[in-house]
Amino acid sequence: MQALLDHARSFHQRVADAGDTYRRLADGQSPQALVISCSDSRVVPSLITGASPGEIFELRNAGNIVPPRWAADASGEVATIEYALNVLGIRDVVVCGHSHCGAMSALASGRDLSLLPGVDAWLSLVRPVLTSRTPDDAGSVERLVQLNVVHQLATLGTYPVVRDLLDDGSLRLHGWYYRVDTGELHELGEDGTFAPP
Numbered sequence: 001m002q003a004l005l006d007h008a009r010s011f012h013q014r015v016a017d018a019g020d021t022y023r024r025l026a027d028g029q030s031p032q033a034l035v036i037s038c039s040d041s042r043v044v045p046s047l048i049t050g051a052s053p054g055e056i057f058e059l060r061n062a063g064n065i066v067p068p069r070w071a072a073d074a075s076g077e078v079a080t081i082e083y084a085l086n087v088l089g090i091r092d093v094v095v096c097g098h099s100h101c102g103a104m105s106a107l108a109s110g111r112d113l114s115l116l117p118g119v120d121a122w123l124s125l126v127r128p129v130l131t132s133r134t135p136d137d138a139g140s141v142e143r144l145v146q147l148n149v150v151h152q153l154a155t156l157g158t159y160p161v162v163r164d165l166l167d168d169g170s171l172r173l174h175g176w177y178y179r180v181d182t183g184e185l186h187e188l189g190e191d192g193t194f195a196p197p
Helices: 002-017 021-026 045-049 076-087 102-109 117-123 127-131 140-156 160-167
Strands: 033-038 056-061 092-098 172-178 185-188
Touching: 033 045, 033 076, 045 056, 056 076, 076 092, 076 160, 092 140, 102 117, 102 127, 102 140, 127 140, 140 172, 140 185
Parallel strands: 033 056, 033 092, 092 172
Antiparallel strands: 172 185
């Protein structure tokens, strides 16, 4: 923790050394994409994409879940999506799942989450859909992560703001599967499979 604190305490010097870069950011933001990813500490969207501050708008939570619109009137996820599309004018949305995902591993294994009631309730948003479609084999967690990305993209499509922008052709949705151990990124193709670009 000390190294993190030291970095945070001296960050202002790096900002000063960057010239006008951060001062321009204070005037507003115009990110290129909204990236919805897992809160897993090993998955860092700006690192994966090479984005600088101000280039991507991030939404991170356990399992990169987009809650169904009917279940989320007062959620940070809904607020972030609406703000990104309606206020910031973002026209590319990425849902990024990843290997070694604890949330998806818990679903795949049917792990008892009674000691984690918040996690259990959160995963109940996707449990019925995902666990009924996952084969019971060695690749089931990877497949479950990928099915989850597809499901979250479909859920996004039920949001009125997303549906309207998709209907007029001004919004693009992207599905990614990121491998933590290799850094490989697989993209969801039109055929429904994930492959390296």
